[in-house]
Amino acid sequence: MxxxxxxxxxxxxxxxxxxxxGSVSRTELAARMKLNRSTILALTTELTAAGLVREELPADTGRAGRPSLVVRPESERVYVLAFDVAVDRLVAARITLGGIMLDRREAVRPRAGADLDRVVEVLARFGHQLYEAAPATSVCVGVGASYCGMIRPGDGMVRFGPDLGWVDQAFGAELDRRLGLGLPVSVGNEAHLGALAEQLRGAGVGFQNLIYLHGDVGVGGGIIVGGNLLDGESGYGCELGHMVVNPYNGRPCGCGSHGCLEAEAGERALLDAAGRPAESFGRDAVRAVVDDADRGDPAAQEALRRIGDWLGIGVANLCNLFNPGMVIFGGMLRDLYPGAAAQVRARIAANVLPVARERVRLRTSALGDDATLVGAAELGFSDLLADPLGVLTRTGA
Amino acid sequence: MxxxxxxxxxxxxxxxxxxxxGSVSRTELAARMKLNRSTILALTTELTAAGLVREELPADTGRAGRPSLVVRPESERVYVLAFDVAVDRLVAARITLGGIMLDRREAVRPRAGADLDRVVEVLARFGHQLYEAAPATSVCVGVGASYCGMIRPGDGMVRFGPDLGWVDQAFGAELDRRLGLGLPVSVGNEAHLGALAEQLRGAGVGFQNLIYLHGDVGVGGGIIVGGNLLDGESGYGCELGHMVVNPYNGRPCGCGSHGCLEAEAGERALLDAAGRPAESFGRDAVRAVVDDADRGDPAAQEALRRIGDWLGIGVANLCNLFNPGMVIFGGMLRDLYPGAAAQVRARIAANVLPVARERVRLRTSALGDDATLVGAAELGFSDLLADPLGVLTRTGA
Incomplete structure (x- = not known):
């Protein structure tokens, strides 16, 4: 090196x-980075000159004496645009260095029938609105987007987007072109980005090994191994929804197979188990089952138990494979989990080897429906954080 | 830094x-490490002075002109002791820097009834023999051991060793004490070390994402993610044998649960499916089923098909989760796999999302029954490779 x-x-x-x-003292930075104070001072000076951080007095410490300065991100100046193509909505937001969401646009997305052109048109319009509304002194340093499908790293090609029926659609390139900001658009899978967001700013802060399960129409996953998102040989790992848990008697799955975790523990499985009409779908329908179970409806309770057992089998398998410190339930699984927690815990007790379950914690997503958007913003910041001064030079800021 | x-x-x-x-030119080192030639020269000089490498003329290149020197490991001088507690044998070897096995001792291990004291006594005796037989000018720089169970990182405590019935046995500490070499003993799970060995010196060289399945009495796994062994929050990841694949109709598993991959695709499952007597066991019994199937015995063929389907379900799940570049079958699965490959491939085709299976290759272990021992040697070398000059100073060499 x-x-x-x-x-x-x-x-x-x-x-x-x-x-x-958000606000870190130079002393703390020196300790965390194992560098001496003069090196920290030199680095801070460079970043201050570049307009990325500033130093200021901390909020009242309640102690006498001269407080030491803290380093803060230049949140009013530096931001990214973050986009989210979720199963039921299209979202765009302006999110600052430091992670503050300053401005946001959202539209309902129909479950089917939206082609690339239509989706990108809405997102690009939102993006332009956010960009125009930003202060003239501010600088956009990146663009990140979350998509509910399998994404090719590098160019943001949607290889497989089952809910919209997209196969090999050049989403990243098209969004880049329509935005016309001259900034590369980084695209990630929604569950991967949800995992990243929960690890950096949500329920999983400080955890180096965690699993995020994201349920909506399907069940996706983001898995952090040793601090890094598992992407595998070509970026298509973490597909925990297609883990087969019921190979010989399984329900059909959208992937064409049978007995996948998604088929047994996804939205459709829950609604069918609760006897809801075939045309019901979506977050509200899931919540209605959960509410009915809370009110004592036996069919809804039995549905939650059944789905909870399958979910528990999936989670137990993941614990044996990954020995995670935390498992986080997001998307509609955030609503479903509390009513299914007993079954999940029972499966972990029955199926995970004792030493591999000693330290695992189960949590619902702390960022809720914003997890994927927050993850997209972090993806948008990744170039800047890899090479702050280089990126500023390239963006002309 | x-x-x-x-x-x-x-x-x-x-x-x-x-x-x-084994033998790398300075030019090649400079290219691989992205350092200039003068830095490479300085590093090589330091390592030569420490007696870890030497420079010499390469084997005849067949080209005219003065050949450039190559850097070689000091294999005659620097070695580790490697141990393997497998289900059917106890092995010890002296393995050099550069990975050459120079000397080896092996004893049959009974399937049950061997306590910590007995196992360590045999291994320590072998270790002393190997140490005494080494040239007086050579130096032992580490000790690595493979164990067929769940190992606590750091101190080599066997948390769970199902085949010997060990729970919380201080294997690493006891081997360290009985060897009395003043060198820390590093212990790893056999399948983890098999994965490492196949990646470094076997079928998986060059692969950053691979899965090694090791079958014997049980089915274990070692999983390399982004170049590193997945260990999880506390070192107990990769337990792919206890992934539940048949939750409601499954065979009982040694772990106390039902329907684990190990219960459906392990040695006992194969022998039962082939109608072999309950008291049959071991590698020879597995090979007999494979041979009978090759000779056209319908019961043996059907047994391989059935086990192959379960194995395929497990491998498909792992491909969806890890998007590996390679899956390697080791232990008795090395014998079993060729007769079950069609089923495994069929399950991958049916159950793995197309983009996640584009690049996966299926292979049998290249190192065979030595994979775990070779992995133990690599573990023994890990301290030296992390800090060569520091370790030499500490060992007084």
Missing amino acids: VQEEIRRHNVGTLLRHVHLG | VQEEIRRHNVGTLLRHVHLG
């Missing part, structure tokens, strides 16, 4: 601490 | 290239 790489690494690492921490 | 850390990192990385490559 050469000197220039180390400097870039250190500048990026310091900015990451400030971006995620 | 500070200067001293970088130097240590670079010295270790260069030694790793030579250890794994």
